[in-house]
Amino acid sequence: MNKNTYDAIVIGSGISGGWAAKELTEKGLKTIMLERGRNIEHVKDYVNTPKAPWELPHRGGKTQQMIEDHPVLKRDYTLNESNLSYWVDEKQSPYVEIKPFDWFRGYHVGGRSLTWGRQSYRLSDFDFTANAKDGIAVDWPIRYKDLAPWYSYVEKFAGISGSKEGLPQLPDGEFMPPMEMNVVEKHVAARLKKHYEHRRMVIGRTANITQPHHNRVNCQYQNKCWLGCQFGAYFSTQSATLPAAVATGNLTLRPFSIVTKILYDKDTKRAKGVEVLDAETNQTYEYFAKVIFLNASTLNSTWVLMNSATDVWPGGLGSSSNALGHNLMDHHFRAGARGDVDGFDDKYVYGRRANGIYVPRFRNLFGDKRDYLRGFGYQGGAGREGWAREIPEMNIGGEYKDALSEPGKWTMGLTGFGETLPYHDNQVTLDKTKRDKWGLPVLAIDASIRDNEQKMRIDMMQDAEEMLEKAGLKNVKPYNSGYNMGGGIHEMGTARMGRDPKTSVLNQHNQVWDAPNVYVTDGAAMTSAACQNPSLTYMALTARAVDHAVSELNKQNL
Numbered sequence: 001m002n003k004n005t006y007d008a009i010v011i012g013s014g015i016s017g018g019w020a021a022k023e024l025t026e027k028g029l030k031t032i033m034l035e036r037g038r039n040i041e042h043v044k045d046y047v048n049t050p051k052a053p054w055e056l057p058h059r060g061g062k063t064q065q066m067i068e069d070h071p072v073l074k075r076d077y078t079l080n081e082s083n084l085s086y087w088v089d090e091k092q093s094p095y096v097e098i099k100p101f102d103w104f105r106g107y108h109v110g111g112r113s114l115t116w117g118r119q120s121y122r123l124s125d126f127d128f129t130a131n132a133k134d135g136i137a138v139d140w141p142i143r144y145k146d147l148a149p150w151y152s153y154v155e156k157f158a159g160i161s162g163s164k165e166g167l168p169q170l171p172d173g174e175f176m177p178p179m180e181m182n183v184v185e186k187h188v189a190a191r192l193k194k195h196y197e198h199r200r201m202v203i204g205r206t207a208n209i210t211q212p213h214h215n216r217v218n219c220q221y222q223n224k225c226w227l228g229c230q231f232g233a234y235f236s237t238q239s240a241t242l243p244a245a246v247a248t249g250n251l252t253l254r255p256f257s258i259v260t261k262i263l264y265d266k267d268t269k270r271a272k273g274v275e276v277l278d279a280e281t282n283q284t285y286e287y288f289a290k291v292i293f294l295n296a297s298t299l300n301s302t303w304v305l306m307n308s309a310t311d312v313w314p315g316g317l318g319s320s321s322n323a324l325g326h327n328l329m330d331h332h333f334r335a336g337a338r339g340d341v342d343g344f345d346d347k348y349v350y351g352r353r354a355n356g357i358y359v360p361r362f363r364n365l366f367g368d369k370r371d372y373l374r375g376f377g378y379q380g381g382a383g384r385e386g387w388a389r390e391i392p393e394m395n396i397g398g399e400y401k402d403a404l405s406e407p408g409k410w411t412m413g414l415t416g417f418g419e420t421l422p423y424h425d426n427q428v429t430l431d432k433t434k435r436d437k438w439g440l441p442v443l444a445i446d447a448s449i450r451d452n453e454q455k456m457r458i459d460m461m462q463d464a465e466e467m468l469e470k471a472g473l474k475n476v477k478p479y480n481s482g483y484n485m486g487g488g489i490h491e492m493g494t495a496r497m498g499r500d501p502k503t504s505v506l507n508q509h510n511q512v513w514d515a516p517n518v519y520v521t522d523g524a525a526m527t528s529a530a531c532q533n534p535s536l537t538y539m540a541l542t543a544r545a546v547d548h549a550v551s552e553l554n555k556q557n558l
Contacts (some may be wrong), residue, residue, distance in 0.1 A: 009289040014111025016522040017295035018237030023546035025250035034257040037107030042238035046228030092437040098446035102486035113236040118207040121532035137422040141508035150540035158235040162205030170360040184382035191471040207235035221351030264309035298491040298523035318505040327422035329529040331488035337464035338413035339476035356381035372455040376418035416460030419531040495524035510545040517558040
């Protein structure tokens with residue numbers, strides 16, 4: 001056997017890539033996982049996790065040099081010195097914004113599984129049937145019943161804490177004991193439940209374990225997850241799927257490996273391997289395998305497809321449908337309300353809970369009909385103001401210092417996360433006039449939200465304002481802070497699943513119609529966005545697709 005030949009190749013090592021590697025290796029396949037960036041070793045390389053803010057040169061903030069070097073990252077909280085190395089160097093890896101698009105990327109082993117928000121929700125049949133019901137885009141080729149057992153499968157391994165609520169729009173899962181709402185959140189939740197029939201506030205369902213699990217220690221309430229957790233308390237490639245894959249003896253991990261194209265065999269109409277550019281030496285290598293899992297993250301997976309088999313399809317592998325690169329989606333947010341809470345001055349919180357509350361979708365469900373399609377959920381929480389509340393005043397004196405040694409007033413906020421429809425002309429293309437550090441063409445991104453989402457944002461504000469006022473909060477103020485596509489860091493679509501090879505890139509098993517031994521199971525596969533955080537769905541799709549791939553290999557169909 002050629003030393004560069006394996007049973008399976010996994011492109012990317014983030015949430016879905018890690019799952020693909022785990023499942024393939026546990027099913028006995030010799031697998032190589034190719035990651036374009038550096039390796040980050042669990043615990044050892046979480047260099048800032050043990051540090052307090054005052055141990056960092058700029059207290060965890062950002063410098064003028066950082067702002068200059070990271071014109072995209074600076075647009076949000078993502079730019080800070082505490083985990084700057086977890087984000088892409090934008091000068092080395094640029095992209096073209098035809099319309100503003102906030103693309104926050106992590107090129108390293110683990111990808112954004114090290115920095116994700118960990119909110120983990122199932123989609124329901126309201127979501128899987130929405131496109132067909134509304135006559136939008138194409139129908140999902142699967143339904144909830146197809147994915148439900150795989151949701152359970154990945155939840156049991158990943159470790160999802162949450163509460164069972166019996167809500168049809170937010171199916172219950174296999175949960176560890178939930179984290180607890182604080183006293184104000186419990187008060188608000190009770191008021192909302194009493195006042196509304198279909199609006200419920202629950203503790204977030206999060207991939208932070210609350211009990212020891214698979215050699216991982218339960219959450220210690222440090223809320224420093226995005227620095228890397230030395231306890232392994234939240235699900236990441238490093239804490240969970242990579243150790244499982246390594247334990248099989250079947251995994252080879254190769255960092256600094258930029259997959260430039262999938263190698264397509266015209267005779268067999270199958271992929272035979274991949275071409276890799278070594279990010280350190282600029283040497284080119286080829287790796288061969290019977291099956292390929294493309295999990296480079298939504299837009300990079302589409303980039304790989306577009307750059308592959310162009311001698312057969314000018315638009316790339318999977319472009320025969322005219323769907324490749326189209327229907328880019330995200331969750332639009334930064335609209336909601338916040339207010340002050342009277343009372344509870346004798347109450348405080350213990351620890352720093354790495355989670356918030358969740359209000360499941362209630363619009364355009366249960367007989368409600370709005371002047372837009374789909375809906376939104378809310379995330380947020382309640383807390384007491386700290387000493388930073390008075391910085392703008394720059395007061396001095398002993399009484400001032402004494403006052404700031406006490407916690408401030410209770411406040412609570414709700415931020416909506418809304419579904420973006422899969423518009424065909426929200427798209428990405430290859431721009432061959434602009435190149436990255438390695439001489440590779442970059443993506444040009446042309447996407448924006450439309451009238452449907454703008455109408456939804458009005459409800460996201462007004463409904464939050466109404467609910468907080470009904471719960472008794474004072475000085476409630478709605479807000480709309482504006483939004484660029486990509487800001488939700490939930491890129492989806494551009495290589496969607498479907499029922500027809502003429503209108504979709506992937507079939508019901510996540511196989512590329514044009515090369516059925518290539519599976520795409522990251523966000524690129526999404527046919528619609530729903531309004532729930534999507535990563536749990538990527539996990540379930542990946543585990544399901546690996547099961548199918550191994551079955552097909554055993555039948556010699558691939």
